[in-house]
Amino acid sequence: MSGKVYLVGAGPGDPELLTLKAVRLLRSADVVLHDELIGSAILQLIPSTTILRNVGKRGGRKNIRQQEIDTLLVQYALLGLQVVRLKGGDPLIFGRAGEEIEALRRARIEFEIVPGISAMLGAAAAVQLPLTHRELSSSLLLLTGHSSTAGRPEDWPAYISSESTVVVYMPGYDYAGTSHHLISCGLEGNMPCAVISQATSADQQIYRTTLQDLHTAPHLPSPTLLLIGQVVQFALCPSPENQFAPVLFDQRPAQDSERSE
Amino acid sequence: MSGKVYLVGAGPGDPELLTLKAVRLLRSADVVLHDELIGSAILQLIPSTTILRNVGKRGGRKNIRQQEIDTLLVQYALLGLQVVRLKGGDPLIFGRAGEEIEALRRARIEFEIVPGISAMLGAAAAVQLPLTHRELSSSLLLLTGHSSTAGRPEDWPAYISSESTVVVYMPGYDYAGTSHHLISCGLEGNMPCAVISQATSADQQIYRTTLQDLHTAPHLPSPTLLLIGQVVQFALCPSPENQFAPVLFDQRPAQDSERSE
Numbered sequence: 001m002s003g004k005v006y007l008v009g010a011g012p013g014d015p016e017l018l019t020l021k022a023v024r025l026l027r028s029a030d031v032v033l034h035d036e037l038i039g040s041a042i043l044q045l046i047p048s049t050t051i052l053r054n055v056g057k058r059g060g061r062k063n064i065r066q067q068e069i070d071t072l073l074v075q076y077a078l079l080g081l082q083v084v085r086l087k088g089g090d091p092l093i094f095g096r097a098g099e100e101i102e103a104l105r106r107a108r109i110e111f112e113i114v115p116g117i118s119a120m121l122g123a124a125a126a127v128q129l130p131l132t133h134r135e136l137s138s139s140l141l142l143l144t145g146h147s148s149t150a151g152r153p154e155d156w157p158a159y160i161s162s163e164s165t166v167v168v169y170m171p172g173y174d175y176a177g178t179s180h181h182l183i184s185c186g187l188e189g190n191m192p193c194a195v196i197s198q199a200t201s202a203d204q205q206i207y208r209t210t211l212q213d214l215h216t217a218p219h220l221p222s223p224t225l226l227l228i229g230q231v232v233q234f235a236l237c238p239s240p241e242n243q244f245a246p247v248l249f250d251q252r253p254a255q256d257s258e259r260s261e
Numbered sequence: 262m263s264g265k266v267y268l269v270g271a272g273p274g275d276p277e278l279l280t281l282k283a284v285r286l287l288r289s290a291d292v293v294l295h296d297e298l299i300g301s302a303i304l305q306l307i308p309s310t311t312i313l314r315n316v317g318k319r320g321g322r323k324n325i326r327q328q329e330i331d332t333l334l335v336q337y338a339l340l341g342l343q344v345v346r347l348k349g350g351d352p353l354i355f356g357r358a359g360e361e362i363e364a365l366r367r368a369r370i371e372f373e374i375v376p377g378i379s380a381m382l383g384a385a386a387a388v389q390l391p392l393t394h395r396e397l398s399s400s401l402l403l404l405t406g407h408s409s410t411a412g413r414p415e416d417w418p419a420y421i422s423s424e425s426t427v428v429v430y431m432p433g434y435d436y437a438g439t440s441h442h443l444i445s446c447g448l449e450g451n452m453p454c455a456v457i458s459q460a461t462s463a464d465q466q467i468y469r470t471t472l473q474d475l476h477t478a479p480h481l482p483s484p485t486l487l488l489i490g491q492v493v494q495f496a497l498c499p500s501p502e503n504q505f506a507p508v509l510f511d512q513r514p515a516q517d518s519e520r521s522e
Contacts, residue, residue, distance in 0.1 A: 017376065018280065111389075113386035124353045125352070132353070139404050156399070159418070
């Protein structure tokens, strides 16, 4: 009888942001195949008797192809093992889970998907930035800067509404190109944006600027996310050398939306 | 000394999809203020000595205004209490957390945001639907059908790329209007779409159709999500009366992207 595969989201980094279900599965799996970016605090939850394999493809260095990962998942399951495929963030957002799902269905292997806290949710929570806002942002657009094949902007929508919050996963460091492209999609140059690095970890950093000045941003350590939109004004920026002062909402004038006097 | 407020995501419904941090905070809080849609299995995790208040605004029935919730959060914290504000899904996506953040900053109350599994992630995992796909969908657009003020399509972007997966939170039941609007934004009438109801619960249902036939979809119980895009072809549809047969990927011809012979 064949085993079962679980595609499990590991969340953004902080082990306390794992779901109860992810922890249960990590503690009971026979095999865990994990991405490069899964931190040691999460890997330490896995019993020492579990088969643990890093199948990370970060930057193509290790040159493990997706097809090889698909094959590993199927082969371990055919041995009757319980297999966890542990992916950073959520498995269904820019995680190439589609290919693993297809491989498992073709091989008729039973599988289940366990969602995780996507990087965007972890980063936004960490800097206290609402991704949507009743008055500032009515929609949310997720893009990816890099894929396994190439830098991507040609896949981006031709037009982006300035009422959307935009989140770029894996934005890379071609900030000038990214900024140019987003402005050509219709966003204003003075739109607030922020690079958030290693969100939810002890080494988290944020750099806040505007789209037109994004090219001056430092190259913070990966993983990073780029957030663009009016809601970025909410982001906490502890670093004093940041171009913006932290927004102190309690220093703003009383709002029109409050009860009138 | 004032207490602290935690804006905590409760995830999509399944209590096992709570984060470790959410569970820890629910077990130790002095006060929990929760949304209408938080299920009893999650509320049962809260000790019986905790002050528990339903501040749900579902359909405006209870007529608790956002400003009253903001005031409650501040007042409980000023009493020195640890307060959890428990919201369905993730607090920062269509959850009006922006207003609570502003109120807490104005009152100089310490607070922290704990992300949750957003409804979209729970639903996609439950029906095995990758939200992005290397060949089918390069971006993801989140919209909301209803807000506290009014039905919304006037806030939607004027143009939506057919290479985006589109997720409509709180889509309501004006399927004909929603479909008409999405087609006027540039999506094809034959684009696959699905209504997913009560995802991750025992009562989960999915109805899969196309955008042009969406008006024939049944009114499944809320909460629902509407997903539109080529990736919807992946969704498992256990119900035989559904208009589509389940997609069996193992019956498709071998793909071009596989190793050539």
